[in-house]
Amino acid sequence: MNAKTGGIWAVVPVKPFGLAKQRLASAFTPIFRQELVRAMLCDVLAALREARGLAGFAVITADPQAGRLARDRGGRWLIESEVRGLNPAASEAAARFGAEGAAGLLVLPGDLPAVTAGEIDALISSHGSGRAASLIASQDGDGTNALLLSPPQAMGFAFGPGSFARHQAGAEALGIVPQVHESARFPGFARDIDTPDEVRRLTDLRPGSHTARLLASGHCS
Numbered sequence: 001m002n003a004k005t006g007g008i009w010a011v012v013p014v015k016p017f018g019l020a021k022q023r024l025a026s027a028f029t030p031i032f033r034q035e036l037v038r039a040m041l042c043d044v045l046a047a048l049r050e051a052r053g054l055a056g057f058a059v060i061t062a063d064p065q066a067g068r069l070a071r072d073r074g075g076r077w078l079i080e081s082e083v084r085g086l087n088p089a090a091s092e093a094a095a096r097f098g099a100e101g102a103a104g105l106l107v108l109p110g111d112l113p114a115v116t117a118g119e120i121d122a123l124i125s126s127h128g129s130g131r132a133a134s135l136i137a138s139q140d141g142d143g144t145n146a147l148l149l150s151p152p153q154a155m156g157f158a159f160g161p162g163s164f165a166r167h168q169a170g171a172e173a174l175g176i177v178p179q180v181h182e183s184a185r186f187p188g189f190a191r192d193i194d195t196p197d198e199v200r201r202l203t204d205l206r207p208g209s210h211t212a213r214l215l216a217s218g219h220c221s
């Protein structure tokens, strides 16, 4: 399978599970952090699989476990050539999908346990035509939790602290008027999980979700 048929694809960059969620290290064991990262990724992949507006979805990762999770759900595993950070991973995916002829690429992180297929479809439906960028910030307005670009290499990636303002300015500098969505309209996209308090506040997830089941097991520290 490749992107030659066009359409909008989604990619989730995934750090090796053993290196993930360092900001939770003061509160949670390495085993719990890995289980949490895995559960959140499963929930994101379930939403991507259910979305109707995507041509397909992928992870880009060097972690075979994460790669298999995507493949088992009908997605692709782009094997990351070298683990060098989120921006190089997103760029590698964009180059790959661009070369394959994808019309667009949605880059989203794996730590959005509340994201829904409906939100993904709403984002795609309101995306502009031609050269376009759509963005959703994290709740605090600092990070970028959804970056949808058409074509996939329409602009470079600038993830990291303050990335939302940089992505917005980066698009404008290229003459693209970015579609900036209110985080309140996309609560699942806006809610990434970085801190122990954000984990503890995860009491309102859909009960059947992987993350809700992990947290309900009480297996938390």
Ligand SMILES: Nc1nc2c(ncn2[C@@H]2O[C@H](COP(=O)(O)OP(=O)(O)OP(=O)(O)O)[C@@H](O)[C@H]2O)c(=O)[nH]1
Residues within 6 Å of the ligand: 012, 013, 014, 015, 016, 019, 020, 021, 022, 023, 024, 060, 061, 062, 080, 083, 084, 085, 086, 089, 108, 109, 110, 111, 194
């Ligand atoms: N493929 C790939 N994905 C990455 C890399 N670094 C971060 N990511 C992913 O990018 C998204 C946002 O990650 P971060 O918030 O930077 O890292 P994190 O592991 O979630 O949390 P911290 O370790 O606490 O910063 C997650 O889906 C990560 O798995 C990388 O080097 N390669």
Ligand SMILES: O=C(O)[C@H](O)COP(=O)(O)O
Residues within 6 Å of the ligand: 109, 138, 142, 143, 144, 145, 158, 159, 160, 161, 163, 164, 192, 194
């Ligand atoms: O904008 C970003 O850099 C990514 O969404 C990651 O943000 P985070 O480090 O706040 O999770």
